[in-house]
Amino acid sequence: MSWNIRTGGRDRTGPDRRDLVCRVVAAQAPDVLAVQELRGFDRPGVLAGFADRVGMRPYLARTCFGQPVAVLVRPPWRTRSAGPVRRPFHHAAQRVELATAAGPLIVLSTHLDPYTGLRRRVEAGWLAGAVRRAPGGLALVAGDLNTLDPGTEHADRVARLPAAYRRRHLRRDGRTVETRAVARLLAAGLVDLWTRAAGLADPTRAGGAVDPTHAGEPVEAGLTAPTRHGGGVEFSGMRLDYLLGTPALAARLRDFHVVRGGDTEYASDHYPVVAELDLDPA
Numbered sequence: 001m002s003w004n005i006r007t008g009g010r011d012r013t014g015p016d017r018r019d020l021v022c023r024v025v026a027a028q029a030p031d032v033l034a035v036q037e038l039r040g041f042d043r044p045g046v047l048a049g050f051a052d053r054v055g056m057r058p059y060l061a062r063t064c065f066g067q068p069v070a071v072l073v074r075p076p077w078r079t080r081s082a083g084p085v086r087r088p089f090h091h092a093a094q095r096v097e098l099a100t101a102a103g104p105l106i107v108l109s110t111h112l113d114p115y116t117g118l119r120r121r122v123e124a125g126w127l128a129g130a131v132r133r134a135p136g137g138l139a140l141v142a143g144d145l146n147t148l149d150p151g152t153e154h155a156d157r158v159a160r161l162p163a164a165y166r167r168r169h170l171r172r173d174g175r176t177v178e179t180r181a182v183a184r185l186l187a188a189g190l191v192d193l194w195t196r197a198a199g200l201a202d203p204t205r206a207g208g209a210v211d212p213t214h215a216g217e218p219v220e221a222g223l224t225a226p227t228r229h230g231g232g233v234e235f236s237g238m239r240l241d242y243l244l245g246t247p248a249l250a251a252r253l254r255d256f257h258v259v260r261g262g263d264t265e266y267a268s269d270h271y272p273v274v275a276e277l278d279l280d281p282a
Contacts, residue, residue, distance in 0.1 A: 005267065036091065077101040139245065
């Protein structure tokens with residue numbers, strides 16, 4: 001599961017949303033959680049308290065510019081190693097290597113630059129390099145990539161944004177929709193697990209054992225921001241949150257869905273995304 005929880009589950013004004021965040025995580029009970037926008041989670045005891053409430057072990061990547069990110073792991077899954085990707089991300093990227101019965105699994109939780117497409121493309125290159133250095137064939141990039149996907153027409157969606165936010169999703173010519181960060185990760189060999197599950201990609205590319213109930217889902221089914229009551233004036237109904245896997249990992253995909261309704265509508269301005277993978281702990 002990957003989720004941008006918006007400013008650490010707390011706003012400068014308004015209600016504390018952390019109880020809602022914990023309830024959503026508890027209801028989904030993911031084995032691995034990639035979480036972004038952890039403002040204040042680098043203070044003593046904050047991340048540990050959150051991890052205790054959801055029954056997971058936390059691994060945090062701090063940041064000099066934006067907000068921390070983390071990967072949380074549920075026992076009995078065993079962590080072989082963990083540490084930040086040491087590049088100057090606007091936010092951060094955390095790398096965790098898990099022991100599975102099929103070999104090591106690398107999980108990268110990240111949150112790309114919110115302001116410029118060129119910067120996001122550079123950060124995507126750093127992630128692609130981290131995937132290339134991963135042992136074995138199982139790797140997952142999870143997070144808020146702040147980028148529209150290159151396989152969908154986005155002009156109308158971007159045109160509905162306020163001008164101040166529209167610039168974030170256009171290239172320097174002011175017309176071309178900016179999709180290069182996701183495109184760079186796909187060019188590096190990663191598979192978009194949502195398009196795989198929705199039947200929008202080549203069904204032979206990653207195996208063919210995905211839950212057929214999602215085949216042919218409309219693009220709107222994958223939209224992750226904004227939620228109905230969590231804010232998000234900078235969004236116009238967009239898919240910005242991704243799970244991108246290596247082909248060997250995508251072949252183990254069983255289901256993918258965006259979690260909507262209930263507490264998710266208030267807990268953040270992003271919906272969580274969840275993938276079910278055919279993997280067992282070692």
